[in-house]
Amino acid sequence: MAIYKEGNTWSVRISDKDSNGKFKIIHKRGFKTKALAKDYEAEYRNVKTGSVRMTFDDFYREIYVPGMKPRLKPGTWYTKESMIEKYILPHFGKMHMNEVEPSDVIKWQTVMLDEKNPKTKKPLSKSYIQSINNQLIAIFSYAEKYYKLPSNPAHIAGNVGNEDEISTVYWTLEQYIKFRDEVMNEDDATYYYLFQTLFWCGLRIGEAQALTFADIDFEKKTISVNKTYYRLLGEDIVGTPKTKQSYRQIVIPDFLAEELKEYKDMLYKPNELDRVFNVSKSNIAKVLKKNAKKAGVPQCRIHDLRHAAASLLLNQGWSIPAIAQRLGHSPVNVAVTYRYAHAAHTAQEDIAESLDKLAKAKEESDVSEEQGREEQMA
Numbered sequence: 087m088a089i090y091k092e093g094n095t096w097s098v099r100i101s102d103k104d105s106n107g108k109f110k111i112i113h114k115r116g117f118k119t120k121a122l123a124k125d126y127e128a129e130y131r132n133v134k135t136g137s138v139r140m141t142f143d144d145f146y147r148e149i150y151v152p153g154m155k156p157r158l159k160p161g162t163w164y165t166k167e168s169m170i171e172k173y174i175l176p177h178f179g180k181m182h183m184n185e186v187e188p189s190d191v192i193k194w195q196t197v198m199l200d201e202k203n204p205k206t207k208k209p210l211s212k213s214y215i216q217s218i219n220n221q222l223i224a225i226f227s228y229a230e231k232y233y234k235l236p237s238n239p240a241h242i243a244g245n246v247g248n249e250d251e252i253s254t255v256y257w258t259l260e261q262y263i264k265f266r267d268e269v270m271n272e273d274d275a276t277y278y279y280l281f282q283t284l285f286w287c288g289l290r291i292g293e294a295q296a297l298t299f300a301d302i303d304f305e306k307k308t309i310s311v312n313k314t315y316y317r318l319l320g321e322d323i324v325g326t327p328k329t330k331q332s333y334r335q336i337v338i339p340d341f342l343a344e345e346l347k348e349y350k351d352m353l354y355k356p357n358e359l360d361r362v363f364n365v366s367k368s369n370i371a372k373v374l375k376k377n378a379k380k381a382g383v384p385q386c387r388i389h390d391l392r393h394a395a396a397s398l399l400l401n402q403g404w405s406i407p408a409i410a411q412r413l414g415h416s417p418v419n420v421a422v423t424y425r426y427a428h429a430a431h432t433a434q435e436d437i438a439e440s441l442d443k444l445a446k447a448k449e450e451s452d453v454s455e456e457q458g459r460e461e462q463m464a
Contacts, residue, residue, distance in 0.1 A: 138235045142186065142225075143179035146170065149233065150225055159325060161316040169218045170225070173198065178222075183229055184236070191243035195219065198246060215246045255386035257394040263448060264381040269373065277373045279349040280363045281391070283309075286342050286441055288395030288413045291367060291388045292316050293332070296324050299350055300358040307343040307438065309336045311414060315361065332414040337434045339442035402440055412437060 088099040097115040138145070155163050177194045178186060198215050202208065210218075222240040229235035257265070262285055269278045283294055287309060296315035303310075311334050315324050327333055338346075350356055370388055378385050386394075392413065399409045409415075412434065 138183040138229055138233050140183060141179065142181050142183055143175055145183050145229060145233075146175065146179075146225060150228055153228065153232075161318050161323065161325075164318055166221055169221050173201070173218050174222055174225075183226075186226075186239050188239045188242040191222065191240050194222075195243065195246045212246070219246045255384050255390045255393075256397045257383060257386060257390070259398060259444070259448060261381070261383040262391075262394060263452070265378055265383055268377040268380045272373060272377070274365070275349065275352065276363055276365055277370070279345060280365065280370065281374075282342060282345060283363075284388070284391045285395055286339060286445070287336050288392050288399075289336075290314065290328065290332075290392060290414075291370065293327065293414075295361065295363055295365075295367070297362045298359050299356055299362055302343075302346055302362070304343055304347050307338050307340065309338055310334075311336065317367070327414070329414070329416050331411075331416050334411065334414050335434075336412060337438040339438050339445060341442055341445055399437065402444070404437060404440075408434070408437065 089097070091097075092115065095116050095118060097113060097117070099111065099113055140148075158166070177197070178190075181190070195215075198210065198218060201210050201215075203210055219240065223238065226235065226238040226240045230238050266278070266281060266285075269281055272278060280294060283289060283297075284291070287294075289309075289311065292314035293311050296313040297309065297311075301310045301312065302308075311327060311332060313324050314327050314332070315322070317323065346362075349362075367388070374388060375385060396409055396413060399412070400406075
């Protein structure tokens with residue numbers, strides 16, 4: 087490597103090898119001072135060797151992106167990248183990886199707590215800030231694990247704010263029924279059948295949106311989850327499920343099988359490979375918010391219906407492994423998963439049967455109460 091003056095500026099000449107082992111010459115010109123040229127030479131050396139003395143921006147773009155992007159689904163990477171580019175790089179980009187202290191992370195977290203959503207002008211939600219914080223932790227963890235960063239300053243700094251403020255709404259069965267009754271009045275019947283599928287099967291929204299009628303076996307009363315749907319940069323994408331455990335076959339209650347068959351019969355010559363619920367996530371969220379308000383139940387996110395489904399099964403006494411298999415969760419403990427694998431498999435039909443009885447009992451109870459009120463009024 088050489089640093090030399092050309093006219094009024096300084097230049098750097100670097101001899102290097104490309105990915106095929108062939109020699110190449112890199113010229114970088116136009117530095118106003120010799121010190122700036124030296125800084126560039128040192129930074130190039132750090133990037134080339136993967137040294138944690140490199141800047142955060144260089145580590146992210148030259149090391150982290152090539153290492154992580156190919157391993158993630160496009161939608162997952164897009165979300166991750168947008169958080170990092172917008173909220174992390176402007177603060178840490180010019181700092182050297184090994185010079186970032188936990189105190190620097192805490193100062194940044196304080197800034198994030200005051201950050202506003204550019205569209206709504208409201209503060210970012212605690213859960214979203216925590217997601218951004220997790221991206222910062224992940225980058226430093228990558229440097230710590232593979233590039234000998236002594237410690238992870240973001241991990242030491244800890245979470246943002248009070249975790250208790252990041253809450254999930256768990257609807258009860260009674261609250262869901264109130265909501266469902268309101269959704270019945272929607273002009274587009276698709277939403278009723280979609281919410282029924284989300285609640286009683288505990289599907290992720292992308293899994294439900296990706297379903298085709300070919301995935302539903304009305305005789306065996308099963309739904310095969312084998313793909314997921316998302317929209318990225320204006321394009322509809324159907325890809326593989328979130329994890330290996332997400333591939334699963336769910337036995338559904340009798341009443342839900344009947345309703346989905348009813349829905350199929352309503353459609354005009356549906357193609358077996360067309361998506362069953364061809365509605366956007368934004369419209370689903372709007373219908374959810376509107377009808378929750380009408381029903382007088384707490385507002386929740388689409389994903390909270392999945393939590394409600396798990397909570398319902400837990401309250402019915404089903405085991406964690408059986409519920410985890412139904413929802414397609416990754417096992418927390420492999421030994422426990424193997425221990426209960428057979429029980430969870432055979433429990434699926436029992437779960438569907440219990441949900442069927444539960445729903446019908448609820449309907450009968452509501453009808454009886456209504457009849458009682460009518461008799462009293464008479």
